Amino acid sequence: MTDDLALARRLADLADPISMRYFRSDALGAETKADGSIVTAADKEIERVLRAELASAAPADRVIGEEYGSDADDTGAIGSRYWIIDPIDGTAHFASGKSAWSTLIGLRVGETVTVGLASAPALDKRWWASEEGAWVAPNGGSAVRLGVTDVDGLAEVRMGMWPVGKRLNESQRRVWEALSERVATVRPTADEGGSLREATGNVHGGLMVAEGLLDAYVLLGGGPWDHAAIVPIVTGAGGRFSDLEGGTRVDTGAGVYTNGKVHDEVLRVIAAAL
Structure with a gap:
């Protein structure tokens, strides 16, 4: 195990008992942020604790977190190493007592992004990746190596997408409709609710690609903390990540995760729809 992966695991070990202490408790302290998303006392406490641990264990490294932003003036001018943290990915599920949420930790x-870890203590499950x-x-159980599917034709693809329905803007809707017409299945369907998380109980569509449960997943909006931890897990499982234009930065908002074999086809459909 690399030192960086060991540190990521230590961060997750700090985060998990905090999140579980708040989960399904009366002390959530849920609030609505300016962008309409939910934040809880657990989100804030986890990020504070992880920042403090990183300041002690890796003082030269920088941190970007969903709740407290970047500790550098300009994320584009950040040092060569920085940790990207989503203290609770799936806060709406967390706040409603559903188990499909996780803490995401990535190191760029x-x-x-060289290290990624997703810890879902309410599901008793953890995913991770490094160069190994x-x-x-x-959690605490035997590890199983991840691997993507061998599907190589778009017509056979099982795809996840988010957002759906009323959450889509005009350009996102065009992408959603274009892909839906070309692939075998799309999750979630209109009958399954507003997110893949609701439809499947899984914590992130990218992780479903890494586990071979989906062939592709398109996240049409998000911050770097929504992508960073997931990217090395998908690529380490044999898959591929890019933004909608084929670039590999995690801070452009959208992300495309595939088994690699259908990636270029997915990007061509997206490009034609935009």
Whole structure:
């Protein structure tokens, strides 16, 4: 295990008991942020604790978190190493007592995210990746190496997408409709609710690609904390990540996760729709 992965695991070990202490409790302190998303006392406490641990364990590294932003004046001018944290990905689920949420921790070195970890203590499950590969295990259980599917034709693809329905803006709707017409299935359907999380109980569509449960997942909006931890897990499982134009930065908002074999086809459909 690399030192960086060991530190990511230590951060997750700090986060999990905090999130579980708040989960399904009366002390959530849920609030609505300016962008309409939910934040809880757990989100804030986890990020504060992880920032403090990183300041002690890796003082030269920078941090970007969903709740407290970047500790550098300009994220484009940040140092060569920075940790990207989503203290609770899926806060709406967390706040409503549903189990499909996780803490996401990624380390970007230069232009590459080298370590990723997603911990879902309410599901007793953890995913991680480094240069040694990508793995999944129940917390404390035996690890199983992750691997993507071999599907190589768009017409056979099982795809996840988010957002759907009324949450889509005009350009996102065009992408959603164009892809829906070309693939075998799309989750969620109109009958399953507003997110893949609701439709499947899984914490992130990218992780479903890494586990071979989906062939592709398109997240049409999000921050770097929504992508960073997931990217090395998907690529370590043999898959591919890019933004909608094929670039590999995690801070452009949207992300496309695939088994690699259908990636270019997915990007061509997206480009034609935009």
